[in-house]
Amino acid sequence: MPRVSDAYLAQRRLPAAAACFARDGFHRTSMRNVIDEAGLSPGAVYRYFRGKDDIIVAIALDAIGAVQDVVRESIARRRPFPELVGELPATIEAMDRADSRTRLAVQAWGEALRDTALRDALSAGLDGVLDQLRARVELGRADGQIPERVDPAATARVLLGLVQGYILQRAWDPDLSAADYGRAARDLVVGSLSA
Amino acid sequence: MPRVSDAYLAQRRLPAAAACFARDGFHRTSMRNVIDEAGLSPGAVYRYFRGKDDIIVAIALDAIGAVQDVVRESIARRRPFPELVGELPATIEAMDRADSRTRLAVQAWGEALRDTALRDALSAGLDGVLDQLRARVELGRADGQIPERVDPAATARVLLGLVQGYILQRAWDPDLSAADYGRAARDLVVGSLSA
Amino acid sequence: MPRVSDAYLAQRRLPAAAACFARDGFHRTSMRNVIDEAGLSPGAVYRYFRGKDDIIVAIALDAIGAVQDVVRESIARRRPFPELVGELPATIEAMDRADSRTRLAVQAWGEALRDTALRDALSAGLDGVLDQLRARVELGRADGQIPERVDPAATARVLLGLVQGYILQRAWDPDLSAADYGRAARDLVVGSLSA
Amino acid sequence: MPRVSDAYLAQRRLPAAAACFARDGFHRTSMRNVIDEAGLSPGAVYRYFRGKDDIIVAIALDAIGAVQDVVRESIARRRPFPELVGELPATIEAMDRADSRTRLAVQAWGEALRDTALRDALSAGLDGVLDQLRARVELGRADGQIPERVDPAATARVLLGLVQGYILQRAWDPDLSAADYGRAARDLVVGSLSA
DNA sequence: AATGAATGAGCCTTCATTCAT
DNA sequence: AATGAATGAAGGCTCATTCAT
Known part of the structure; x- marks a missing residue:
């Protein structure tokens, strides 16, 4: 039973990715960058997003x-x-x-x-x-x-x-x-x- | 050091690359696409451009x-x-x-x-x-x-x-x-x- | 150290995994598949088996x-x-x-x-x-x-x-x-x- | 103009992969293993095979x-x-x-x-x-x-x-x-x- | 006992680029 | 000059496994 909704978590994590993307551009930012910046592990990110394109679209x-x-x-x-x-x-x-x-x-x-x-x-x-x-x-x-x-x-x-x-x-x-x-x-x- | 004819050739080949980029975006277009569309070999392209970024900038x-x-x-x-x-x-x-x-x-x-x-x-x-x-x-x-x-x-x-x-x-x-x-x-x- | 009831449970759960493995092959079946098919949680499965290889061997x-x-x-x-x-x-x-x-x-x-x-x-x-x-x-x-x-x-x-x-x-x-x-x-x- | 046919090269390279696969099994062999054993680079392998499954099928x-x-x-x-x-x-x-x-x-x-x-x-x-x-x-x-x-x-x-x-x-x-x-x-x- | 979110090593693959011919 | 086979770093992503709750 998740205490916080996935959507909320996703929202919490997005800013980190947004900062990367704003800084370096969607395609010059690697998932590694996003993941590190978000302080997460690769697997965690993929719980909330289907893939990089999903994140780009969301942001x-x-x-x-x-x-x-x-x-x-x-x-x-x-x-x-x-x-x-x-x-x-x-x-x-x-x-x-x-x-x-x-x-x-x-x-x-x-x-x-x-x-x-x-x-x-x-x-x-x-x-x-x-x-x-x-x-x-x-x-x-x-x-x-x-x-x-x-x-x-x-x-x-x-x-x-x-x-x-x-x-x-x-x-x-x-x-x-x-x-x-x-x-x-x-x-x-x-x-x-x-x- | 590109000569005049090189510049000319580069100009001739750009449209092919431009078409790829316009169609698929700079970063979803691979050099392979550009090269094939231009009817050239990889080596030839790299005689006229330092790399992909150069082509992007040129276009x-x-x-x-x-x-x-x-x-x-x-x-x-x-x-x-x-x-x-x-x-x-x-x-x-x-x-x-x-x-x-x-x-x-x-x-x-x-x-x-x-x-x-x-x-x-x-x-x-x-x-x-x-x-x-x-x-x-x-x-x-x-x-x-x-x-x-x-x-x-x-x-x-x-x-x-x-x-x-x-x-x-x-x-x-x-x-x-x-x-x-x-x-x-x-x-x-x-x-x-x-x- | 699995008790009798554990062994019993393990036996009960095996058929689900066996069905996956028979269908998709040992290595094209993920633990996720097995876990879902068995209606268990990852943690539960790992109480009965040391890991995927153990399950494969058992089956x-x-x-x-x-x-x-x-x-x-x-x-x-x-x-x-x-x-x-x-x-x-x-x-x-x-x-x-x-x-x-x-x-x-x-x-x-x-x-x-x-x-x-x-x-x-x-x-x-x-x-x-x-x-x-x-x-x-x-x-x-x-x-x-x-x-x-x-x-x-x-x-x-x-x-x-x-x-x-x-x-x-x-x-x-x-x-x-x-x-x-x-x-x-x-x-x-x-x-x-x-x- | 390739001096040796792709098929020939592919054949030449297969034994290395076959040895890996015979030794460790199809799915416990990573592409890295195959590539190293063949003395090739990843890119080279993918010139001859569409992917790992292709190699498995070929072998x-x-x-x-x-x-x-x-x-x-x-x-x-x-x-x-x-x-x-x-x-x-x-x-x-x-x-x-x-x-x-x-x-x-x-x-x-x-x-x-x-x-x-x-x-x-x-x-x-x-x-x-x-x-x-x-x-x-x-x-x-x-x-x-x-x-x-x-x-x-x-x-x-x-x-x-x-x-x-x-x-x-x-x-x-x-x-x-x-x-x-x-x-x-x-x-x-x-x-x-x-x- | 059970859960499932989180982990992170490692996977397969791509692709910009080079260089022997 | 031109070719294209080869390179190999880096990419996105998966998944067996763990552990705080």
Whole structure:
């Protein structure tokens, strides 16, 4: 009778692996590294995961999910659109400060090109975010704040892209200013370039 | 010390390797795959490349470079800013249709987190693009088209992010409409959300 | 130090392991398989057996012993020699129908090439059978039914070989007719080929 | 362009593996053992064999085939039946003296219970031997040397069993006298026990 | 007595790379 | 220059066994 659930244990052990993967990349990290870092034995790890790919998927999903959660929460806060856009980078930065989940997310994006399970989960999560964003744009159109000609679905994708771009640039350069990026995004979106 | 003809041959052989890497990922592609696909012998490949990592870097740089070139050319065409933003996705889509360079680029982004050479090259190229974009924004400010309060450097990053987001989303879903994304980006940028 | 009840338990649990071994072979059966099939925990199994090799030896000895018992009993029934030879296959077939001890025996034969304990036990049992057979031949010689020139010990070995051949062929093809084999053996032995 | 065929090389390398397997058994021999004994590197071995199971099958087939060849040749020599039966053990002994193919054969018999490829090959070879033996018995019946009531197919199986028994007993005890076994078999078959 | 999570040696295999030809 | 057989370190994983509970 296990006192702690397998899932809990798996969760407890994941951070060690995540740290390895964030540091060295999924494929330059050996199981030995993960195992040592976790302070476990090989056999113990394989009680909780079917194999390395399983661990990669679990960690990739965790990183992707964390990013998506942060974005979803920001959207749900229902602040005015420009403010939403302006604060997203800082929100992600806050999440990333503890672990290095943006590094993991960037790798996960590449992995999702090959791994079906990962891609499906990524897509599903993204669809959720896109739905929220689209609903938000549609709300703006109903309010008359956003012109009718604006395509809600495509605009949602663009806004998502804005966030993805920030994540990418932050992964390469952790010193990138979230505030500057956020402010510029906000300014852009409120019509700085108006023709 | 590779001669000119060597470089030429290397160029000729790269596409085969690139196809493998785009299809299966850098680390799930073995040298055997690359070698077979290129119709060469192991020894021949090692005349042109120091090793697998070298090939990965070469192909990653090629993919990143291609994207950056396309972006730079678009910028250099000096069309009005909204039009520039609106046409970038289609430009990238056109480039990607032949090979699958966006897939390679997304992987290269992850790889650049680990590989110093790759990261430096990526950064350098990105700095070039950012410079062009910033110059463009500064020009707009000088023209009075863009308000003084806009931060040219940060805005350049946001615009770059917009493009990166498109590349990412296209890599996952090649059916994504470049036209829709471009139009939405253009609309956004000309003040659709104006508070 | 196993008590009586332990031995009893061990006996009770063996059939489960034997079934695994007969099905998949000694070395393609993992302790996990045995343990699961027996409905026990690893710790419990190791209370009764020192390790996997112990179980293999126990099961191998059981299979070998069963065969030898059957043969010995047939011999002890003291029927005329040709009848003895003729009925041995059917006797073995009857024993094998329930479990698949001939499959286990065939594997045990191979194992006995390596395992000293197993080999010694096998040899001892075989010597018993050979002794009985030899005594039988000697009896026949005393009776005058068998010519003096016949070598009792070597003949015993040949008769044993006849049985071993049947076991082998039955293990590969459970549909092999014991009746046909037995009848042909009997016929052969009563001089069908007489020069 | 390989100067020597892969098959040849594979053959050259097999004896080393065969020696290991004969000594320690298929499953107590590690690839490391085989590789070291062959004086090769792991990679080299895997150029010629898909894996350990492939090697086991190859060696098992070789051992089984060698035994069957010897038996077939003896039969084909068309000596009188009793002489054939009498000389088979010595023929096998001669073959076995160099390598220890009877040890391998005994293990192969067990392996054939599980491995389909092996079992099929074994069966096919055995059918060939049985056919020859049956033809021989039928010839004897036509000659009038063998009574009509004798079942050729079943008798062939019994004669085969006689040989298998010898192989088994020799594998356990290499000092077993082939001459004694052969003579006893011959005597038995010419009607020593005639009721 | 029993459990089953944990251990860790060792397994089979791959694959980037080399080098004799 | 080119070949491809050979190398061997390292990889992911299994599984017989133990031991704290």
